[in-house]
Amino acid sequence: MVDLGRGRTALAQTDCDIDCLSDKVSALTRRVVALEKILGVGGVARSTKAGVAKENFKGIGGGMASGTDWAKVGGTDFSFDQTLYGNVDSVTWQGWLENGTGSVRLFDSTNGRGVDGSEMTLSSDSRASFYSAPLAIWRGQNQYYIQVKSATGGSVTISGARLRIITK
Numbered sequence: 001m002v003d004l005g006r007g008r009t010a011l012a013q014t015d016c017d018i019d020c021l022s023d024k025v026s027a028l029t030r031r032v033v034a035l036e037k038i039l040g041v042g043g044v045a046r047s048t049k050a051g052v053a054k055e056n057f058k059g060i061g062g063g064m065a066s067g068t069d070w071a072k073v074g075g076t077d078f079s080f081d082q083t084l085y086g087n088v089d090s091v092t093w094q095g096w097l098e099n100g101t102g103s104v105r106l107f108d109s110t111n112g113r114g115v116d117g118s119e120m121t122l123s124s125d126s127r128a129s130f131y132s133a134p135l136a137i138w139r140g141q142n143q144y145y146i147q148v149k150s151a152t153g154g155s156v157t158i159s160g161a162r163l164r165i166i167t168k
Contacts, residue, residue: 054167056085062095062159065148070114072107073158076146080163082137089168090134095161097122097130102150104130104158110142123151 060078065071082088093106105119116136122128148156 052168053089056165056167058163058165060093060144060146060161060163062146062157062161064155064157066150066153066155068150068153070105070107070147070149073146073148076158076161077109077143078145079141079143080137081141082165083139085165086167089166091137091166092132092134092164093118093161094129094131094164096127096159097124098127098157098159100124100148100150100154100156101152102148102156104146104148104156106135106144107147108138108142108144110140110144111138114147115144121151 058078058080061076063073063075065073082091095104097104101123103119103121106115107113108115117133118135120130120132122130146158146161148158150156
């Protein structure tokens with residue numbers, strides 16, 4: 001015990017406690033590096049069959065919003081962590097724009113930013129499909145949702161939106 005004055009005391013770390021903690025941190029670091037090698041993250045590629053790509057999809061829904069500023073499409077909240085898919089080559093998104101002229105994008109609410117590469121501007125009297133270029137997804141488990149912005153201030157409807165994840 002260490003006297004902190006005014007009747008306060010604290011437990012002091014001993015050399016043994018610090019050494020034990022250091023050993024635990026080293027062991028944990030080794031485990032993380034090993035897991036990153038298996039998952040193909042952290043700069044180390046996972047070995048797979050050469051040239052074989054796998055396509056995965058994650059549904060993110062749809063809905064309607066209106067206004068000339070970016071507006072959240074209700075019910076489109078989702079979480080995504082690309083490291084859960086292994087060696088990801090690219091992530092894109094796609095869906096349908098119905099009855100409107102405007103822009104759509106994904107918004108990363110964890111990091112407070114529009115996802116780079118996700119914004120597209122479309123015009124449709126009925127229904128038009130959209131396909132993005134590869135997205136700049138930030139590392140980690142992040143929360144996202146769809147945003148729309150109408151060119152006329154009217155409503156814009158998105159349906160069938162999904163992420164397309166290509167792994168190798």
